[in-house]
Amino acid sequence: MNLYFRNPSIITMDYQFKEIEKNWQQFWADNETYKVDNNSDKPKYYVLDMFPYPSGAGLHVGHPLGYIASDIFARYKRLKGYNVLHPMGYDSFGLPAEQYAIQTGQHPAVTTEENIATYRRQLDQIGFSFDWSREVRTSDPEYYKWTQWIFMQLFNSWYNLEADRAVSIESLVEQFEKNGSSAVKAVSDEDTLVFSADEWKSFSENAKQEELLKYRLTFLKESTVNWCPALGTVLANDEVKDGVSERGGFPVEQKKMMQWSMRITAYADRLLQGLDAIDWPEPLKEMQRNWIGKSTGASVIFPLEKGENSIEVFTTRVDTIFGVSFLVIAPEHELVSSLTTPEYSAGIETYIAQTKKKSELDRMADAKTVSGAFTGSYAINPLSGEKVPVWIADYVLAGYGTGAVMAVPSGDQRDYLFAKHFDLPIIQILDAQKDVEHEADATKEGRYVNSGFINGLTYQEAIPVLIEKLQELGAGKAKIQYRMRDAIFGRQRYWGEPVPVYFKDGLPHLIEENELPLILPEVDKYLPTESGEPPLGRAKDWLYKGEAHYELSTMPGWAGSSWYWYRYMASQADRESNSFAPKSAIEYWKDVDLYIGGSEHATGHLLYSRFWNKFLKDLGYVIEEEPFKKLINQGMIQGRSNFVYRVIDEEGKGTNTFVSYGLKGQYKTSAVHVDVNIVENDVLDLEKFKSFRPDFANAEFVLENGRYVCGVEVEKMSKSKFNVVNPDDIIERYGADTLRLYEMFLGPLEQSKPWNTNGIEGVFKFLRKFWKLFHNDKFEFEVSEGEPTKAEYKALHKIIRKVEEDIERFSFNTSVSSFMICVNELNELKCNKRKILQELVIVLAPYAPHITEELWALLGNEKGSLSYAAYPQFIPEYMVEDEFAYPISVNGKMRMNLNLSLSLEAADIEKLVLENADVQKYLDGKTPKKLIVVKGRIVNIVI
């Protein structure tokens, strides 16, 4: 602590952040200052943060970065006269609590509750203006009731391509009853039946249900899943990294399993199109575009030389079809065995065996090696009539497109390498292709050669001709292919939302809406059952109406977060009503105006949320096509680790001596992480170090300039690296306002940066100087009533405009600097005038809400009214200057400044500049070649 505060003569009056902050936080809570109403004449503004998973470790200084930015924005918008919805909650279902439960037997609900309490305490200390009355917790039955309800709506819907939206499953049944399956244009499974209306009516009820399941937007499907035996669960593709689970790093294998899925692919195109209409960072949109992976091309059917079968391929370059010299199908392709001739079966079998042995990792690492095997069979090019050999190779993926490609070695480098390796023909197809014997040339320029009826045409001309021909022959058609898969929607886990489904005759049925929520049952252990069923299999007597079995898997982590922003729209009273949010509230708040969060959610949460939002819109429950109008990614705060250097003796053993960073070159040393909290400005606190670990108690040091300097490295912030900085400690020492300002001062919001507490003193000093503007030398509150000078008005209005501009473009760091400049200027001017200071208090309020509330009250305003005061009006007249110090540059190099009246026109300036004695020195008697005068900006003399 600062000894300064111990001086009894001043202790009562200097900036007492602890008391001030505690009082105001209490005041805001007692008066529900930030409680927001759904009925208001003011325009609405919705500022949302990505809600946290309440982990056991609590918040570190990286977490609140985005929350501080959004809070500044929310407070600013209130001052600008908006009715601001700024809520917070918890994504409280999740693996860590369950893992902890497995280890300790503690119910996840209990640990989650404790963690939430810690988070809440930490959040409250920072002075956020959240409306806590609207808090949500995804693990609360009153909340997940509605997650389950949305699941039911998805189950009861199908995607009608004609209307291009989701509609009720009843309408599909109607169509089947009227016209059978023929006229239905739907996004569905691939194995749907073809039937007439009469045939439909003759189906048994179970057969009907089985068929409808192929259309429902959430459906059961045998899928190949990423099965993680160690976790006893299925993981989504984005939860698997390099063949191991992202969480825990356990091995993952492919396994077939009945799984709930979400037909997100139905929305692929709308998810892609929608990106153009929203104000999101370009990299993030790009990630979603890549994830959706739309390719426009054609599907082409290559009949086999022998037999009835054919191979369908997808290509984005149907124009290269005359350059096809072989086909390649995936080793897992269903036709492989029938295609393989006895002569080649040994080779094919060996190759398949090889492929199976390769892990996902090996296949990736091995991208350069060419491998494959010939099946012995041939297919016929439908346009040229040529016979082309069919190969298998593991570079063709069974899961993408049709699992088969037409290979064009002259146009595709991968095909080229394959052709070279196995000595297959390389056919040039465009006259603009260069040297196709040497490498592939994927150009679309020039005119076709060796290409039958498209010879002489350009790319643009050839495509429609080819598509038409293929359709005429029944050999293909234009096709759009997506990379995105349907999302698997089940986890073999305990701590998640139960799926509101029971089974009868092996078919899934929804429970009744009035039976929601389906409460998560108690279990004796949080592990899979002996028979390998999910933990819910342990629940005693957990049966629908006492007989039917419930679904035993639970919903994935993203279920509860895919719609939570709508629950916030429901006030506490609204939550009694029978909807996830009242229609009137949704009509008022509409969508999120500003969403701040990390880019790690680019393809998970943000894509699923957009999907559910579009679905809810199709059904008329919400009104906007896109949920998050503007999105900002805050950068990650990295850790900044400190190291001490332990001297190693001749035998290679660590000694008890530690050498300062600058001198470590003279010794053999090993670096040891040291807690950053006992290091200041990279200088180690020796006494604290000795008590840091018992084995350091008798440590000796080799110092430089009397100090021990630590080494530095930027790493992830984590306990094991001793580089975690807790906001509680910062607040204890400097207060929340300093923390808020400093987190912003650190640099641009969107940039990742290491946390370094070194500069915080500067921000703290700023707040004390700001406080001092309102106090005399005896630290008594004192402002004067006089009319401010022009310079004083100018300093104020400069900051009024600057902060406005900065906040609108999310440049919070530059505002903090500008506040410092403003206070330095007012300090210089010895300004303590109410007319200046009162407005300055409002401008600073979003950034430092506590100190400004205190001063606002001291200025005699109604307590707590600052949050809803009016942001001061910028008056440009105060900025008008009549003189300007023109920078005079010679040949583009700045040489001097010349004070000139701003009323002067270019010609006058020119004259005055050339007459100036200093300028003459540079001219050295010569006449300048050119003289550029930009009024109010610069003068450049070219010699």
Next chain:
RNA sequence: GCUCGGGUGGUGGAACUGGUAGACACGCAGGACUUAAAAUCCUGUUCGCCUUAAAGCGAGUGCGGGUUCGAUUCCCGCCCCGAGUACCA
């Protein structure tokens, strides 16, 4: 490989539409106050050269070119760092 960011003093960073590069802050150095320390205040601080000093000169925003009276900013080529993604047909 592809896509998207980014590269500016000892450090974090500023320079918004092509117009004074290094604001603001940290650190460091020196000084004032003090018995002393802390706190506070003042001065200096891009680098190099020159000078007792004042001042002056030169270089400078990853590297190499270009456009321009003028480039951290625009264009071309390259290097490095970070993120995402991948035999995607």
